[in-house]
Amino acid sequence: NKPSITPHTPTTTSRVLSECDIQTSIYDNDPEMRSVKENFDRQASQRFEEYEERMSEQRQKCKEQCEKDIQQIILKDKVQKSLEEKVEKGCLMCACGLGGGVAPVWGLVSGLWYGTWSPYVATTVAKAATDAGVKETIKGLGQIYGLSTLPGVDIPGMVNAGNFQNIMHLIKSVMRVQNNFCTSGLNETNLFCSTEVKMTSPVFTQGVTQSIRETVEVAGRAAKMAEVAEAAEFLPKTTILTNTIIAFIVAIVVIVLVMLIIYLILRYR
Structure with a gap:
């Protein structure tokens, strides 16, 4: 007798989804x-x-860029402090000689002179540096794709002492000029406007941004050089004035001593 094998065929189809069926997409097998x-x-x-x-x-x-700006600010502060310290030392020496010597009134005069001279020097040096930076920024903006050749644009009016190193402000100013001045006629004849038309807008903006960054760096160096040069011009003047006051004090002391000697001779004669 052969053993019989009973097949176990399900009579109903199960519709339960297995974990494999849930995570499998119908497109996985589609090349x-x-x-x-x-x-x-x-x-x-x-x-x-x-x-x-x-x-x-x-x-x-x-x-x-932030590191460069910070270094420029630190360097500018160092130069200004160094100049103020040199002027202060010379003037304080005068004030000490005058105030602690024969005529205290001259100490007051020396102190007043220092009080007006030191701010004047600092202000003049700062103005010279700012003027040089503004001038260099105006020159650099005019060279951006021939911006200076665009009729009606006022480049000096776009730059002042407060924004000549502000990159974002300068970028917005140049792009505002492009939007307001570049008309259909100038797009064919003017170098600045035709360059913007030939380039895509992102490429043009990137070129303007890079040029302005370079311009600001050059302007910063120009301002620094002007500041150092102006400060160097004031140092001899400060020395001359200091020496003049010292000589005047010595003359007063000599006169007083001579008068004192004459008085003593006449008194005990």
Whole structure:
């Protein structure tokens, strides 16, 4: 006798979803859809990487610019403090000689002279540095794609002592000029407007931004050089005035001593 095998065939179809069925897409076995998904994932990943690279470069540029601005501010403060200390030492020596010597009134005069001379020197030096920086910024803006050749544009009116190193303000000013002055006629004849038309807007804006950054750096160096030169011109003047006051004090002391000697001779004669 052969053993009989009873088949266990289910009489009903189960509609229960297994974990595998839930997580499996109906397109997983479709080669075309799988290729589309892979292509999309690859392009999305590439774009994210490019975006991250651009943002990283931008952050690095901003960081470098901030460090440069901080160094310029620190250097400017050092020069101003050094000049003020030199003037202060010379004037305090005069004040001490006058105030502690024969005529205290001259100590007051020396102190008043210092009180007016020191701010005057600092203000004059700062103004010379600012004027040089503004002049260099105006020159640099005029060279951006031939901006100075654009009819009606007032470049000096765009720059002043408060914004000649403000990169964002200068960028907005140049782009505002492009929006307001570049008409259909100038787009064909003017260098600045035609350059904007030939380039795409992002490329044009990037070029303007880079040019303004370079202009601001040059203006900062020009302001620094003018500040040092102006300060160097004041140092000899300060020395001459100090020596003049000291000589005058010595003359007064000598006169008083001579008068005192004459008085003593006449008194005990």
